[in-house]
Amino acid sequence: MSRAFSLVRLLVAALTLGAGGWISLALLSASEAMPWRAAIIATGALLAWLMWRLRRPMKEAAALAQMADQTGDGDTAAIVRTPEIIEIAAGLARARASFRNRAEELVRRVTAAEGILEALPDPVLLLDRDRRVVRANTAARDLLGVDPTGNDLAGFLRAPAVLDAARAVLTDGQTREIAYRVEVPVERHFGVRIAPIAGASEDKGPRAVVRLVDLTAVKRAEEMRADFAANASHELKTPLSAIIGFIETLRGPARDDVKAQERFLGMMAAQAERMARLVNDLLALSSIELVEHAPPTMAVALGPIARSTAQALEMRASARRMRIEVSVEDGLPPVSGDAEQLAQLTQNLLDNAIKYGAEGTEIALHLSLTSVPAGMSGAGKAVALSVTDHGDGIPPEHIPRLTERFYRVDSARSREAGGTGLGLAIVKHILGRHRGYLTIDSAVGVGSTFTVYLPAKAET
Numbered sequence: 001m002s003r004a005f006s007l008v009r010l011l012v013a014a015l016t017l018g019a020g021g022w023i024s025l026a027l028l029s030a031s032e033a034m035p036w037r038a039a040i041i042a043t044g045a046l047l048a049w050l051m052w053r054l055r056r057p058m059k060e061a062a063a064l065a066q067m068a069d070q071t072g073d074g075d076t077a078a079i080v081r082t083p084e085i086i087e088i089a090a091g092l093a094r095a096r097a098s099f100r101n102r103a104e105e106l107v108r109r110v111t112a113a114e115g116i117l118e119a120l121p122d123p124v125l126l127l128d129r130d131r132r133v134v135r136a137n138t139a140a141r142d143l144l145g146v147d148p149t150g151n152d153l154a155g156f157l158r159a160p161a162v163l164d165a166a167r168a169v170l171t172d173g174q175t176r177e178i179a180y181r182v183e184v185p186v187e188r189h190f191g192v193r194i195a196p197i198a199g200a201s202e203d204k205g206p207r208a209v210v211r212l213v214d215l216t217a218v219k220r221a222e223e224m225r226a227d228f229a230a231n232a233s234h235e236l237k238t239p240l241s242a243i244i245g246f247i248e249t250l251r252g253p254a255r256d257d258v259k260a261q262e263r264f265l266g267m268m269a270a271q272a273e274r275m276a277r278l279v280n281d282l283l284a285l286s287s288i289e290l291v292e293h294a295p296p297t298m299a300v301a302l303g304p305i306a307r308s309t310a311q312a313l314e315m316r317a318s319a320r321r322m323r324i325e326v327s328v329e330d331g332l333p334p335v336s337g338d339a340e341q342l343a344q345l346t347q348n349l350l351d352n353a354i355k356y357g358a359e360g361t362e363i364a365l366h367l368s369l370t371s372v373p374a375g376m377s378g379a380g381k382a383v384a385l386s387v388t389d390h391g392d393g394i395p396p397e398h399i400p401r402l403t404e405r406f407y408r409v410d411s412a413r414s415r416e417a418g419g420t421g422l423g424l425a426i427v428k429h430i431l432g433r434h435r436g437y438l439t440i441d442s443a444v445g446v447g448s449t450f451t452v453y454l455p456a457k458a459e460t
Helices: 002-031 035-070 083-119 138-144 160-172 216-251 258-290 302-312 314-318 339-356 396-401 411-416 423-433
Strands: 124-127 133-136 176-182 188-196 208-214 323-328 362-371 381-389 437-443 447-455
Touching: 124 138, 133 138, 160 176, 160 188, 160 208, 188 216, 216 258, 258 423, 302 314, 302 323, 302 339, 302 362, 302 381, 314 323, 314 339, 339 362, 339 381, 339 423, 339 447, 396 437, 423 437, 423 447
Parallel strands: 323 362
Antiparallel strands: 124 133, 124 208, 176 188, 188 208, 362 381, 381 447, 437 447
16 A cells, blocks of 8 residues: 555656656666566656656647638737748648639629520520429529429420429539420410530539520511411402403593593502501511510609590590590509500501491590409409490401401491401400400491400509
């Protein structure tokens, strides 16, 4: 017990005295002839000496750890004083500055890429390897109506051919191009190009880009050319044939007949006017169709348009002893629209009422605020514009086809009245652009009411 107590006392003294104490104890133990105690004390002295030798490297290591937390503050001399540490600190500071510059450059590039993506007029989607949308630009969000980010492409483009093409591109990395068509709210055509992103990583980042190019205007131009060849040529053939026949008569039998010349020239003028109206209506229809996919956003008051249009047609109405009565409900809100096209819509409806209403009757033009009718997309309120005539009416079987191009209930009467067969087709396409709706109510022998509904513009 006394030996153990003595050993503990010596160890405590040696730890207190440091390396010098260990050496002194070693000498003392040797003088007292305590070999076992001398061996232990000698070993302790050696360990103390090693710790003393490692004191400086350990301080330097602690300084390095502290400097790693404070790198970039610039005052490395305040942390350590040895040349080696100062050199290491300077190197770390340079590395940190270089990393910071590279990070800032990367942020600038990413910001520029984001700006370019948002500014693109075409809808663009970025897909990950699982066909989920990781990014969509403004044009894509407008087209889809929502932000598709984070969702599978199949939830927004319900086109099996496009989805299969996207899956194939993500699998084999080969670019594909395919056609895509949107049916509602109006028909639109797109060319879809799906391409892999070069250098894409294997994580959840973008792996492919989907670009939709709007080909609606091109498709409609093609359809217009086909329609013109099939229908307009037929419509123009009749007045041209009449004019040619009158010219031949004037050159032959009626060469010296003044009365016949006056009569035939009047007929030729009427046919020429008919062709001019036809060409004007075709041009109007073409211009409307080219922009039908882009709804207007300007706030338009329908009351002044209705009154000015009715006033412009007063002379034509009075020629048939007809009167146009305009009534506008108080507090009528504006609609989102194109003022020129809405004036043309109103004019076409009034023009039909003048042509096909009975002479000496009244035409009623009424504007009111109502709920969105069944069959019209959207909710809320709509401005209703109705035109009522008192004429022969329209048989029910003809009503569904009235907005077709060149469709007429009575072709002979329509041509005699100067109709081109395009008036209601123009109304239909104007409503298509304005996301509006048309209803036709008619009773044979009583008259007809044509009502268009336009979404009321929400207050901001």
